[in-house]
Amino acid sequence: MTPTLYSPSDVAKLYTPRSQFVTDGMKNRTKLTAFEDKRKVALLTVDGQWDFVSTTGELPVPGATEDMQRLINFIYRNVDQITSNYMSMDDHPPFAIFFPTWWRNRNGEAPGNKDYVAISYADIKSGAWKPIIDPLWSTDYVKKLETQAKKPLMIWPFHCLQGTPGQSLVAALSEAIMYHSAARGSQPTRISKGTNPRTEHYGIFKAEIEDPKDVSTQLNTAVLDAIAKHDLIYVAGEAKSHCVLETMSQLVGYFGRTQPETIKKIRFLMDCTSSVKHPSIDFEAIANTELDKMVQKGVVLVNSTDPIR
Incomplete structure (x- = not known):
């Protein structure tokens, strides 16, 4: 059930998320809590942040606003089927090796x-x-x-700087996650990445090059194992060509080494992600080539309007 307070146009607006969505979620609480789900479904949203999603953000991804609208509709339409929300957030200091x-x-x-x-x-x-x-x-x-x-x-434009509005989740996405949390009794899991200035951190689960002085740059097996306990794992977010693709690579790589059958649980939401545009590099083609390899290993490509299965 989509809250009456929500409008798709909210995705393009910068504002403080409204706590009314928590109240509405409580009023519309489903009969079964997430803990009681017989089929457990995880939604993993990569970097649904203002600086990537808004056309006025510091590093806007073309098509990201529409991606988030479709993702939010997916959440509301499937509130009673989604068990867990995981969301990553870039969290950068102003001095960093990639700035x-x-x-x-x-x-x-x-x-x-x-x-x-x-x-x-x-x-x-x-x-x-x-x-x-x-x-x-x-x-x-x-x-x-x-x-x-x-x-x-x-070397990227300054983006998702700690404490700035651009670093925050898109307000409408935050509201959808709060609504789901209240409706299902499910605590969302926030994953911060990119705080270490000495390394890049595209994928959610580990940095590009691990910093021996910082455990947060090393493979986060605790979150990976928690996600693996679900029956289905949906992945969306920005940007398809970078943080989403690397997150997928880390998921498939880890599961391939430890529990290959889990790869078949992964559902990649093709209409809820877009690639960075570059004047001379076709990031979209690169991403699709890599995704094709993952499909051969068991990943399933889906759209947000498809039934959850």
Whole structure:
């Protein structure tokens, strides 16, 4: 049941989530609590935050507003079937290895905030780019990123900075999660990522390169094992080409090593996610190629209007 207070246009608005949705959820509480569900369904929403979803955000993903509208409708339509809500949130300090503050070129200039500069190990060795913070770690990090993660370091616009409105969940999504929580007696699980300035943290469950000084960058097996206890695992969020794709890769990789049959539980909500647009890199094609590989391992691609099964 969709609350009368909700409008799809709310997704594009920045405001304080209304506690009325908790009250409405309590009034419309289903007969069975989530704890009593015979078929347990998890919804994993990756980074449904203002800076990614809003067209006025710091790192807007084209199509994300509509993705969130469909996802919110999915939540309300299936309140009585969704057991657990998991949501990740980028949570960045202003100085980070993937922000312009960390780097200078040979002229002493920082990367432009919206230039999407890619820095390679060769760039550092040639002096084209120089880390001004933690230079030994930074140089080794970029080298490991190329050899282990098979990618250069991307310098992103400042986004999801700690304590800013852009870092918050889209208010309408937050309201839907609160409504579900009250209606089903189910506590949502919030997963913070990206607080460590020395590494990137695209996927929910581990950083790109683990920092030995910070356990939060290491594989979060506790959350993975909790999610695995569900009968179905739905995944949505932003951006398909980056944080969502890496989250999927971590899910499939971990389950493949520990419990391969669990991969068949994963349902990827194709109409509730979009890719970053880049002038010279087709991130959408890259994401779809990787998803096709996951489908071969058992992942099921679905739309938000499909029945839960």
